[in-house]
Amino acid sequence: xxxxxxxxxxxxxxxxxxxxxxxxxxxxxxxxxxxxxxxxxxxxxxxxxxxxxxxxxxxxxxxxxxxxxxxxxxxxxxxxxxxxxxxxxxxxxxxxxxxxxxxxxxxxxxxxxxxxxxxxxxxxxxxxxxxxxxxxxxxxxxxxxxxxxxxxxxxxxxxxxxxxxxxxxxxxxxxxxxxxxxxxxxxxxxxxxxxxxxxxxxxxxxxxxxxxxxxxxxxxxxxxxxxxxxxxxxxxxxxxxxxxxxxxxxxxxxxxxxxxxxxxxxxxxxxxxxxxxxxxxxxxxxxxxxxxxxxxxxxxxxxxxxxxxxxxxxxxxxxxxxxxxxxxxxxxxxxxxxxxxxxxxxxxxxxxxxxxxxxxxxxxxxxxxxxxxxxxxx
Numbered sequence: 001x002x003x004x005x006x007x008x009x010x011x012x013x014x015x016x017x018x019x020x021x022x023x024x025x026x027x028x029x030x031x032x033x034x035x036x037x038x039x040x041x042x043x044x045x046x047x048x049x050x051x052x053x054x055x056x057x058x059x060x061x062x063x064x065x066x067x068x069x070x071x072x073x074x075x076x077x078x079x080x081x082x083x084x085x086x087x088x089x090x091x092x093x094x095x096x097x098x099x100x101x102x103x104x105x106x107x108x109x110x111x112x113x114x115x116x117x118x119x120x121x122x123x124x125x126x127x128x129x130x131x132x133x134x135x136x137x138x139x140x141x142x143x144x145x146x147x148x149x150x151x152x153x154x155x156x157x158x159x160x161x162x163x164x165x166x167x168x169x170x171x172x173x174x175x176x177x178x179x180x181x182x183x184x185x186x187x188x189x190x191x192x193x194x195x196x197x198x199x200x201x202x203x204x205x206x207x208x209x210x211x212x213x214x215x216x217x218x219x220x221x222x223x224x225x226x227x228x229x230x231x232x233x234x235x236x237x238x239x240x241x242x243x244x245x246x247x248x249x250x251x252x253x254x255x256x257x258x259x260x261x262x263x264x265x266x267x268x269x270x271x272x273x274x275x276x277x278x279x280x281x282x283x284x285x286x287x288x289x290x291x292x293x294x295x296x297x298x299x300x301x302x303x304x305x306x307x308x309x310x311x312x313x314x315x316x317x318x319x320x321x322x323x324x325x326x327x328x329x330x331x332x333x334x335x336x337x338x339x340x341x342x343x344x345x346x347x348x349x350x351x352x353x354x355x356x357x358x359x360x361x362x363x364x365x366x367x368x369x370x371x372x373x374x375x376x377x378x
């Protein structure tokens with residue numbers, strides 16, 4: 001395998017140099033990924049070349065094992081358990097991601113929104129809005145929206161089945177060419193997916209931080225072989241890889257055209273005539289998820305007319321308009337109040353103003369500005 005440097009000069013002829021080069025790219029990406037300035041990152045950076053060579057050698061001879069990370073609980077926007085991988089492991093995560101992401105991205109359905117380039121929350125909200133426009137025939141007909149959610153998704157993922165799905169994709173990506181990179185990524189998928197993040201982890205914060213965390217949201221309370229951490233780059237990719245099976249089942253086997261998903265939160269939009277069949281298919285979806293080792297959240301099943309507004313990704317989407325959700329409205333109000341009270345400077349509300357441009361918020365912004373004594377029109 002050879003690489004061109006742009007001047008038609010071929011270089012990096014052997015596997016060791018090629019792997020070292022790709023690990024260096026992964027290292028730069030990990031360093032730019034918001035963890036700059038941590039002690040862990042600086043320790044790696046002091047002897048970066050030697051550390052990268054050591055990491056490369058451990059991958060080639062397959063002695064690499066994930067390091068022990070840290071765990072802590074965050075409380076905003078919702079209470080959640082976070083495991084932070086070591087910087088060395090984040091370099092490996094970027095290497096895996098760089099190798100397989102493009103193939104999987106081409107395989108994913110168009111309306112899988114999370115953690116994909118040129119997609120995300122704003123894109124998902126716009127797609128839902130456009131689908132409502134199509135199903136209602138420009139808002140002239142009634143449409144119904146079925147909203148469903150997988151319960152404790154990351155904490156419920158069965159690692160053996162997840163690994164099989166990751167290798168299913170790897171086999172097809174490297175079909176008829178099971179080279180050194182195929183063997184290496186296969187090894188790394190096993191190390192990453194089957195690693196027990198709770199073994200030897202160092203908890204940060206107070207023990208009381210975990211007392212209000214539901215058992216379904218903690219890896220410490222899951223059965224052996226179940227659950228992956230939230231936050232790792234590979235976890236974000238794996239979450240899409242596993243539920244790609246659900247996407248294809250709903251779109252191509254059940255035949256629902258107006259469908260979209262962001263992580264474990266998904267919707268189907270149907271006409272009034274299609275609603276009875278769609279409700280029967282919810283039972284089939286539940287059974288399909290059961291075969292994946294997952295369950296639908298019993299308290300997050302909504303079947304409603306589109307005119308009532310669909311809560312999705314922090315917004316409430318109505319036919320023809322999009323409003324910010326309750327959490328965004330509450331947080332924006334708190335930010336404006338803190339500026340008025342002198343607790344924070346005006347820059348703290350700028351991000352909310354930028355965020356609000358995606359929604360129909362003229363009345364809300366006018367109200368917030370009036371409360372602050374500012375002129376919104378200026």
